[in-house]
Amino acid sequence: MKLATVKNDTPDGQLVLVSHDHSLGVVVPEPYATMAAAIADWGNAKAVFESLSAGLQEQSADCIKLEDAMFMAPLPRTWAWLDGSAFIHHIVLIRKARNAPLPEELYERPLMYQGISDQSLGPFDDIKLIDESYGLDFEGEVSVIVDDVPAGISETDAAGHIKLLVLMNDVSLRNLIPAEVKTGFGFIQSKPKSAYAPFAVSPDELGSAWKDSKVHLALSTRYNNEFFGHVNGDEMYFSFSQLIAHAAKTRDLSAGTIIGSGTFSNESEDSGFSCIAEQRMIEKIETGEMKTPFMKIGDRVEMEMLNGDQSIFGKINQIVS
């Protein structure tokens, strides 16, 4: 099952069920006309999606032709966005780049912060350059959307609450991060609005690539029309189930909470990168100097995840303006 949210001049948009070739959508009627409403009553909403899927197959009159300009983020605003950092290699490189010590419990507990979740960008929305000195960077990652999760849930039980997966660009302002991390209080100024690929998909859409609550596929990033990364999810150290259990240790998670993997990162440099900061770090290690600048006006970043020749989430394609 693939779902998208199309613009209708409301903050939550209109939910549509999407055909496998991404060309057609069926408008989901009330009471599940928004992703927020659907995820809050997932069992019943899913039954409605199944009844609507016949219309897609027959390309019935109810179908609308989907175009890039229609898409919002699949869940344009939600109650909570809890972003893990489950690719240890990313943490190691980024801390080296900041001359910061590694977290003491690097392999025992995931890093996680709560970020802005109320005004997410669509897949083709511009990234606004507020100030070039802030060090604008992209971060490619996969996140899961959960239904209601009770506090104290086990890792085993957490897996059943993963209802949808999404692909996202967790926009970061690198030069504002060190001061915020030093406070211990997490990221407010250094993590502005994130962008999402158009399609939220149920885990079964990934087939055998969804295993042990991890996505065993590569996240492809192109930067200014050139290869930048093809980074596999295999090296995710903490699974999504572990991230959910960590997030829910002392709090219930509301339906619609998004839990992030953190930037996809592989030990092999042949994989390239899912953010500029890692490339800069490798440059520093190899040449003593960080060469690649952060993003400037007109720069373009594209992200996609393919399973064979099938695009799972559709594309993120953003320019800086």
Next chain:
Amino acid sequence: MKLATVKNDTPDGQLVLVSHDHSLGVVVPEPYATMAAAIADWGNAKAVFESLSAGLQEQSADCIKLEDAMFMAPLPRTWAWLDGSAFIHHIVLIRKARNAPLPEELYERPLMYQGISDQSLGPFDDIKLIDESYGLDFEGEVSVIVDDVPAGISETDAAGHIKLLVLMNDVSLRNLIPAEVKTGFGFIQSKPKSAYAPFAVSPDELGSAWKDSKVHLALSTRYNNEFFGHVNGDEMYFSFSQLIAHAAKTRDLSAGTIIGSGTFSNESEDSGFSCIAEQRMIEKIETGEMKTPFMKIGDRVEMEMLNGDQSIFGKINQIVS
């Protein structure tokens, strides 16, 4: 103007306009029947409140008698809760208690984290003791609710976006904090659901005690039926306008965003405390030993702010269960 949210078996509750003696309420009709809807269209909602206030004065048939058991938090769930730590004395004491260094930019930039905002507790809801070893503590503070705030707003302009003030208990799990602060990523497990006093009030309700975007009144805390603190807001170092400008540096704030002062804290020990952690620190300094334990089942915390003999926000009165 005073507003409250009463239970109606929905997550957002029913908004009511409240009489100055807190005994009566008028149900606010659609489209402003929830605080979330009202704050999203504040100018028009305010005009409706003004037209309803006549009914309160006349104690018309539309009035309902308000009782403690009816109240939810004034804004039971919202998009973002950004909690500052604007009482420097609190930071100094708490860091001493943790043997942690002081933030380098203590007087230059406020500490701020994003916390859970989707399932706030009402003023008389129990605080659930998940595990006594977590070190359950209360924190008394005042917060503001803003309407839509554009990114990059100045401190001067930020003041105009403060629409309501609320009193809250920012529940904390002290023994889980050090590990989270060390990561630099902020508080996920150590800050469970907060509780709010029943009434959200417009700044003019404070009269001359609302000045320079600070609350110049004392927050009174009773713990297990005894005096615990009478801590004045005068010593708030960063004003709410400064906190809003800090929060909005690189992000728009959605209407309904709550910005917190952090725990009320005074240099004079005669004022007592707004959290147990500070009392424990003073005990350690004076006797070498922290004596007061954190909260246990059956413990009661009460918070209130009086202006003369008038309670501004009503009372928080919670027991641990």
